[in-house]
Amino acid sequence: MSTLLTGIAASAGIAMAKAYRFIEPELTVEKIKVDQPETEVARLDGAVEKSQSELEAIREKAHKELGQEKAAIFDAHLLVLQDPELLGPIKDRIQSENVNAEFALKETADMFITMFEQMDNEYMKERAADIRDVTKRILSHLLGIHIPNPSLIAEEVIIIAEDLTPSDTAQLNPEFVKGFTTDVGGRTSHSAIMARSMEIPAVVGTKEAVASIQNGDFIIVDGLNGEVHINPTPEVVKQYEFKHSAYEAQKAEWAKLVSQPTLTKDGQRVELAANIGTPKDLKGVLDNGGEGIGLYRTEFLYMGRNELPSEEEQFEAYKAVLEGMKGKPVVVRTLDIGGDKELPYLDLPKEMNPFLGYRAIRLCLDEQSIFRTQLRSLLRASVYGNLKIMFPMIATLTEFREAKKMLEEVRQELTAEGVSVSNNIELGIMVEIPSTAVMADVFAKEVDFFSIGTNDLIQYTMAADRMNERVSYLYQPYNPAILRLVKMVVDAAHKEGKWAGMCGEMAGDEIAIPILLGLGLDEFSMSASSILKSRSLISKLTKQEMESLAKEVLLMETNEDVKQTVANAVEKNKK
Ligand code: PEP
Ligand code: MG
Secondary structure, three states: OOEEEEOEEEEOOEEEEEEEEOOOOOOOOOOOEOOOHHHHHHHHHHHHHHHHHHHHHHHHHHHHHHOHHHHHHHHHHHHHHOOHHHHHHHHHHHHHHOEOHHHHHHHHHHHHHHHHHOOOOHHHHHHHHHHHHHHHHHHHHHHOOOOOOHHHOOOOEEEEEOOOOHHHHHOOOOOOEEEEEEOOOOOOOHHHHHHHHOOOOEEEOOOOHHHHOOOOOEEEEEOOOOEEEEOOOHHHHHHHHHHHHHHHHHHHHHHOOOOOOOEOOOOOEOEEEEEEOOHHHHHHHHHOOOOOEEEEEHHHHHOOOOOOOOHHHHHHHHHHHHHHOOOOEEEEEOOOOEOOEOOHHHOOOOOOOHHHOOOHHHHHHHOHHHHHHHHHHHHHHHHHOEEEEEEOOOOOHHHHHHHHHHHHHHHHHHHHOOOOOOOOOEEEEEEOOHHHHHOHHHHOOOOOEEEEOHHHHHHHHHOOOOOOHHHHHHOOOOOHHHHHHHHHHHHHHHHOOOEEEEOOHHHHOOOHHHHHHHHOOOEEEEEHHHHHHHHHHHOOOOHHHHHHHHHHHHOOOOHHHHHHHHHHHHHHHHO
């Protein structure tokens, strides 16, 4: 029977394929007395063998697709799997207590995990995490329960999940993963943002996808309208084939603008830049005509691994991006870990409100050696292109001054070592906390630029979690409260002769763009896949008319009034 679910359109495009449920199964273990312990030992050996060939295949794939660093995680797992210090005590337990393999495995592994976790030694803590992963794998084979692993998918599928973490999303291979849908999430959760840069159509916040979809169901993900069709009728499939072709034709039309500058109808220039998470995203930026990088989220370099990236590894990544952009501006944001972007190996205490907690610049100013390593690699890379550095989550001027001081100290250190550093690096901040937007006039005297991070600015201003679909109705980019804050920031920058950009998702939103043009925003940074569409929209608008439109909407009362007014004005302006 055909069923329709609705959710939030998170990444544009239409995808059709079979469902692949990515859901962690429950692995429940019972204690069972056995008569023949040797059979249990043999079952354990069989499960270890299966786990070994599975891990070797994953390691091989990770090595090919993600590089040696990422593959090293699986080397560590293989070592655990072959470790007699772990397997020996499990077998002893089976034989001495006459218990089933599952029980002996779980009890023994839990004992080692607790022991290692309590040690005051990072290396041993990492081993605890490895043992946990490996135990899960062996247990799944003993219990005959399949643990899904999206990195091993080798046919076209649509992923169905409760939620996807940013590192889950990073592992998806767009060659096979044609789309995804999740029960929870918002348009600005990081998995949605990543889906846009990977150009994987996605609908999030469908609430019931996991409950309604079985493995193998035929699914259509409509990332344009936020709809998911389960086992659609042949008529619906036909309509979507048509919609898909129309969207592809539209994209081909936009693609003609790839080498054009971004100009309004009356010839005013603005910059359209891209947001990236790794050097691998550069191809998408160049293919989509990005005029710069407005936000390089460096935290992805720190994720999906077991230890901090070295200075050398970071240097290589920053250098690759700077060289790849051939002198065009590259705004690199220093580490913004926290919120939904976790680094398990830092072993930070769990927080009640991670988005309001110990994250980004707060963590960097405290964990100085992490921050200094990043600043060293950035400054070393600065001679390879047009680098601009930006600090995230700045709430007070004191934080900015402290971070700037540290940057200067690192510069002096490098100069003393005889390392060359560019002396033309602009230094800016993300404006994503309301206190900073309100104080923009004061900040503007000390920073070289602002980049407005509306993903967080909206959630903090409206007190509406950006990841929670139940309050997504309050996550209102066009609310005059947000527009007034944006205006304060842009005006403050211009008064001091500085530039103001925006790297939150609002910068690529077709209702927001006309207003932002009218407010005088200088740089719009967005998912690469939104650039050409935005360039096409801007070419149909006149700056002067957008200025009057901005004035009008700033005085409006609600998000909906603004939305309607802009939609009408754009229609009129296009004619
Ligand atoms: C933002 O908050 O708008 C932003 C660009 O940063 P992030 O989405 O990484 O929090
Ligand atoms: Mg942010």
